[in-house]
Amino acid sequence: MPDIRNFCIIAHIDHGKSTLADRLIQRCGGVDKRDFRDQILDSMDIERERGITIKSNTITLSYTAGDGRDYELNLIDTPGHVDFSHEVRRSLMSCEGALLLIDASQGVEAQTVANLYLALEYDLEIIPVINKIDLPAADVERVREEIDADLGLDPFEAVLCSAKLGTGVDDLLEAIVRRLPPPGGDPQAPLSALIFDAEYDPYRGVVLMCRVQDGAVEPGQRVHFMHTDKEHLVEEVGLLRLKHVPRERLTAGEVGYVIAGVKTIQDIDIGDTITDAARPAAAPLPGYKEAKPVVFSSIYPMATDDYEDLAAALDKLALNDAALTYEKDSSSALGFGFRCGFLGLLHLDVVQERLQRHFGLDLLLSAPSVRYRVTLETGEVVEVDNPALYPDPSAIDHVEEPYIKASVMMPERYIGVVMELVRERRGVDTTFHYLAVGRVELVSQLPLAEVLFDFYDRLKTVTQGYGSFDYELLDQRPSDLVKVDILVNGEPVDALAQLVHRDKARPRALHYCERLAETIPRQQFKIAVQGAIGGQIIARTTIHAYRKDVTAKCYGGDITRKRKLLEKQKEGKKRMKVVGTVEIPQEAFVAVLKTEKS
Amino acid sequence: MAQAGAVARPGLYVHVPFCSAICPYCDFSVLPGDPARKGRFVADLIAEARLWEGAWDEPFDTLYLGGGTPSSLAPEQLARILEALRHYLPIAASCRLSMEANPEDVDAAAVAAWRALGVHTLSLGVQSFDAAALRFLGRRHTPAQSRRSVELAREAGFPVVSLDLIYALPGQSQEDWRRQLAAALELAPPHLSCYELTIHQGTPFGFRVARGALSPAPEGARAALFHLTHDVLADRGLAAYEVSSFAAAPEFRSRHNAKYWRHVPYLGLGPSAHSFDGSRRWWNERKLGPWQQRVARGERPVAGSESLHPTDLALEALFLGFRTTDGVDLAAIRQRWGLDLAAANGDTIAALAADGLLRRAGTWLVPTAAGLAVADSLAARFEMTSPPGRASMMPA
Numbered sequence A: 001m002p003d004i005r006n007f008c009i010i011a012h013i014d015h016g017k018s019t020l021a022d023r024l025i026q027r028c029g030g031v032d033k034r035d036f037r038d039q040i041l042d043s044m045d046i047e048r049e050r051g052i053t054i055k056s057n058t059i060t061l062s063y064t065a066g067d068g069r070d071y072e073l074n075l076i077d078t079p080g081h082v083d084f085s086h087e088v089r090r091s092l093m094s095c096e097g098a099l100l101l102i103d104a105s106q107g108v109e110a111q112t113v114a115n116l117y118l119a120l121e122y123d124l125e126i127i128p129v130i131n132k133i134d135l136p137a138a139d140v141e142r143v144r145e146e147i148d149a150d151l152g153l154d155p156f157e158a159v160l161c162s163a164k165l166g167t168g169v170d171d172l173l174e175a176i177v178r179r180l181p182p183p184g185g186d187p188q189a190p191l192s193a194l195i196f197d198a199e200y201d202p203y204r205g206v207v208l209m210c211r212v213q214d215g216a217v218e219p220g221q222r223v224h225f226m227h228t229d230k231e232h233l234v235e236e237v238g239l240l241r242l243k244h245v246p247r248e249r250l251t252a253g254e255v256g257y258v259i260a261g262v263k264t265i266q267d268i269d270i271g272d273t274i275t276d277a278a279r280p281a282a283a284p285l286p287g288y289k290e291a292k293p294v295v296f297s298s299i300y301p302m303a304t305d306d307y308e309d310l311a312a313a314l315d316k317l318a319l320n321d322a323a324l325t326y327e328k329d330s331s332s333a334l335g336f337g338f339r340c341g342f343l344g345l346l347h348l349d350v351v352q353e354r355l356q357r358h359f360g361l362d363l364l365l366s367a368p369s370v371r372y373r374v375t376l377e378t379g380e381v382v383e384v385d386n387p388a389l390y391p392d393p394s395a396i397d398h399v400e401e402p403y404i405k406a407s408v409m410m411p412e413r414y415i416g417v418v419m420e421l422v423r424e425r426r427g428v429d430t431t432f433h434y435l436a437v438g439r440v441e442l443v444s445q446l447p448l449a450e451v452l453f454d455f456y457d458r459l460k461t462v463t464q465g466y467g468s469f470d471y472e473l474l475d476q477r478p479s480d481l482v483k484v485d486i487l488v489n490g491e492p493v494d495a496l497a498q499l500v501h502r503d504k505a506r507p508r509a510l511h512y513c514e515r516l517a518e519t520i521p522r523q524q525f526k527i528a529v530q531g532a533i534g535g536q537i538i539a540r541t542t543i544h545a546y547r548k549d550v551t552a553k554c555y556g557g558d559i560t561r562k563r564k565l566l567e568k569q570k571e572g573k574k575r576m577k578v579v580g581t582v583e584i585p586q587e588a589f590v591a592v593l594k595t596e597k598s
Numbered sequence B: 001m002a003q004a005g006a007v008a009r010p011g012l013y014v015h016v017p018f019c020s021a022i023c024p025y026c027d028f029s030v031l032p033g034d035p036a037r038k039g040r041f042v043a044d045l046i047a048e049a050r051l052w053e054g055a056w057d058e059p060f061d062t063l064y065l066g067g068g069t070p071s072s073l074a075p076e077q078l079a080r081i082l083e084a085l086r087h088y089l090p091i092a093a094s095c096r097l098s099m100e101a102n103p104e105d106v107d108a109a110a111v112a113a114w115r116a117l118g119v120h121t122l123s124l125g126v127q128s129f130d131a132a133a134l135r136f137l138g139r140r141h142t143p144a145q146s147r148r149s150v151e152l153a154r155e156a157g158f159p160v161v162s163l164d165l166i167y168a169l170p171g172q173s174q175e176d177w178r179r180q181l182a183a184a185l186e187l188a189p190p191h192l193s194c195y196e197l198t199i200h201q202g203t204p205f206g207f208r209v210a211r212g213a214l215s216p217a218p219e220g221a222r223a224a225l226f227h228l229t230h231d232v233l234a235d236r237g238l239a240a241y242e243v244s245s246f247a248a249a250p251e252f253r254s255r256h257n258a259k260y261w262r263h264v265p266y267l268g269l270g271p272s273a274h275s276f277d278g279s280r281r282w283w284n285e286r287k288l289g290p291w292q293q294r295v296a297r298g299e300r301p302v303a304g305s306e307s308l309h310p311t312d313l314a315l316e317a318l319f320l321g322f323r324t325t326d327g328v329d330l331a332a333i334r335q336r337w338g339l340d341l342a343a344a345n346g347d348t349i350a351a352l353a354a355d356g357l358l359r360r361a362g363t364w365l366v367p368t369a370a371g372l373a374v375a376d377s378l379a380a381r382f383e384m385t386s387p388p389g390r391a392s393m394m395p396a
Helices: A018-026 A047-050 A082-093 A111-120 A141-150 A169-179 A304-318 A345-361 A412-424 A448-452 A455-462 A502-519 A557-572 A586-594 B035-051 B075-088 B108-116 B131-136 B143-156 B174-186 B204-209 B218-234 B253-261 B288-296 B310-321 B330-335 B345-353 B369-373 B375-381 B388-392
Strands: A003-009 A056-066 A070-076 A095-104 A124-133 A194-201 A203-214 A222-225 A228-232 A234-241 A244-249 A253-257 A275-276 A295-301 A325-331 A335-342 A364-366 A372-376 A382-385 A395-413 A426-436 A439-447 A468-478 A482-486 A498-501 A527-535 A536-543 A577-579 A582-584 B011-016 B062-068 B090-103 B118-126 B160-167 B191-196 B240-241 B245-247 B266-269 B274-276 B279-284 B303-305 B359-360 B364-367
Touching: A003 A018, A003 A082, A003 A111, A003 A169, A003 A455, A003 B253, A018 A056, A018 A070, A018 A095, A018 A169, A056 A234, A056 A253, A056 B310, A070 A169, A082 A111, A082 A194, A095 A169, A111 A124, A111 A395, A111 A468, A111 B288, A111 B303, A124 A141, A203 B310, A228 B245, A295 A304, A295 A345, A295 B075, A304 A335, A304 A345, A304 B218, A325 B288, A335 A345, A345 A364, A364 A586, A395 A448, A395 B118, A412 A426, A412 A439, A412 A455, A439 A448, A439 B274, A448 A455, A448 A468, A448 B303, A455 A468, A502 A527, A502 A536, A557 B191, A557 B274, A557 B279, A557 B310, A557 B375, A582 A586, A586 B240, B011 B075, B011 B253, B011 B279, B035 B075, B035 B266, B035 B288, B062 B075, B075 B108, B108 B118, B118 B143, B118 B191, B143 B160, B160 B174, B191 B218, B218 B240, B218 B369, B253 B310, B266 B279, B266 B364, B310 B330, B345 B359, B345 B375, B364 B369, B369 B375
Parallel strands: A003 A070, A003 A095, A095 A124, B011 B062, B011 B266, B062 B090, B090 B118, B118 B160, B160 B191
Antiparallel strands: A056 A070, A194 A203, A194 A275, A203 A253, A222 A228, A222 A275, A234 A244, A234 A253, A295 A335, A295 A364, A325 A335, A372 A382, A372 A395, A395 A439, A395 A468, A426 A439, A482 A498, A482 A527, A527 A536, A577 A582, B191 B245, B240 B245, B266 B274, B274 B279, B279 B303, B359 B364
């Protein structure tokens, strides 16, 4: 039985996590050179393109250390984005140690700090790793200083490496086996295994990724899922090499996969504990937390005929994405669609891109919204994330909205502009403190809704790319919320309605009106585009009627060509969405709604 | 409708594809003609007419020589063409003959010859009375030649002399266009055609626009010039009867063009000419070469055709009708093609009337001046219903 080390790599986006993982896999002979693609763990196109990990992957590596002993190293990959912190948590729970990766030129970023705190919460042993030491801009001394000042870790324990060139990888592997503790756990105790991830296999059903805490799991065993309270028969267990390698059993301390006849991801909860049905553990493993969507948007197919395809695509996506929620929705302007819930804006982006890229769907997404808690005059409390379902204001006693604690790290010189941005976004209790020389962390409490609307882009702009941002959900706080309707010639366009803070209503409405005025083609009559709260108009633009389109000549009896042009025009009209008497091309919706995110 | 009888007989069109130079805005089938080419064209046109011998029963009561430049053919050539047409095709004794001419081709001998051939309406391609504008448009004549050609035509005794003008040149001011109209009105023409400059893809102007070297007049300016034209000419007794056509009295209106607007059959001869027999439309080979080859093989040089469904015809009737000040008779559409557009478009018609684009006069929909200016998209607002014949086949 080889010695085991379970560890993960935590890092800020783009600090080289995937490249380091690749190098470790390569060094341990996990992949033939022939099969090697860069960033092998990031198997999805979108992850590859953006250089971020969304869905975690796990791999078992075989390593013979300097002391001559064979080790089984379980590299539990973690998603690198704040939207997926619940997944990060589960991954961390399966580890004894973590490599905290820091870019030698960028230094410590907000996410580095957030991830460190998470890792410490789970009592992990931390090995700081300074990566990209080959870069001309690398400043190892400064990063060491930041590790000391910002993170409170011993800077001289940091391993220096260049994952790109492979420099320092051997030192790192030795540090993993020498400095990280082996897993504890009692092989004789009743089985308890944490499900930290799952993937759907069309042939095998759901494949569960598990960390066995105590006991052992083996084929033929009847197991009990403690949170969902379901029983299954184990069909196969094994190690997560690049391919699944079946084993006789997985025992305490090991990480691997379990196939147990689970049909869909919806049938299980990630974070659940598997135990033996006949000899159950006394209590489930701690740390289970439901992944709750916090951002909501309605997704409509551009072509109404694609609705069935969209439904099928969402069903398929949900097989591998337990956090995605969706239910039928309909708009009089855009037809049938789905109201979807996401963990954050990136999650929304990822789902949208998968639907478009893998399923070839042309989509329209309504403005993202958070979920508001509305207390009615009657004392009844309702949760509303869809403007269409917002209660009549006269029936509302008060409304609360989710707040986040945001942490922004940046060079000192940007503190002014960032404070201004945070103030604009209704930030309260803003404090900042100096980290290492010239670096500041700003902490503020602000409404999540304010972050949905191009906050990250604006932050990157005002800090010229040097600002980094992370957040965690805090609580619900009272909000002066209004529903803004967009009216086209007096008719509300339901897909454009939104819930916003009263102070933001006018600028947001004007932004929408102007966008529509730019993109709705002029028609034979004047079109008023208005933003309104209830009956009160708060913004207005006008699209003037066009006055001249008739062609001068209809010559020589060539009427066919003219009719065909007209038929094309009529065909184009059919694809337009009609609101009252006004025809609105889909491009107008796209143009208006696109500015919401990005 | 008053003109219904007048337009009921078919019309005959002859396309003469030659021009001494090609105007940079022109997208018609034209090419420079040398004497040999013109001679062969006349022979081929006569051969084409012969291919239609016996195919049309109803006599033609309009004959329109267009192009291109019919005036670029010698009077003897025109005479041979007319003689052949009368020989092979049924031409009514009352047939009204119209002909296009460029001012530079007009002299006393020419107008006398054309008049002798029986030309009733002489349509002169004046385009502008401004020398710079004429150069911009690639025209080969001067304002003086234009005036002279009009005088010569009047002296020759054509019952109708019409002037073609072009407006909305890039950068053209309202004042400038007023001056052009005034110059035309000084010549007291019974008929005027005022065309907005339309820049087509594939023409020299089209390429210049694509390159960014030429900017078409903006819509607002074009709309203003359109309405200015209609207002000024109405004031001076030349009321519009179509988007681009103005006549001092109903008898000066183009009888031939009205056939296109009212779905009266017409036969077109020559390259690119279109024909219509009441339910089918076909068109000739666009280029001279293929047209000649087909005729030489003894075939009708038809390049394509289409059968028109009642809904096609009704849609055409709408967009063509809305180009005319008479408008569209929904009762006639119902009677001819069985489509009850009034029933299917009640709300649309009410909305268009409320927006001041149409007014209702009995079963007629008559465009207002504002409606005439957007006639292209008026028709697009209408739903085309299926003939009730289909519905009546359903079990009661």
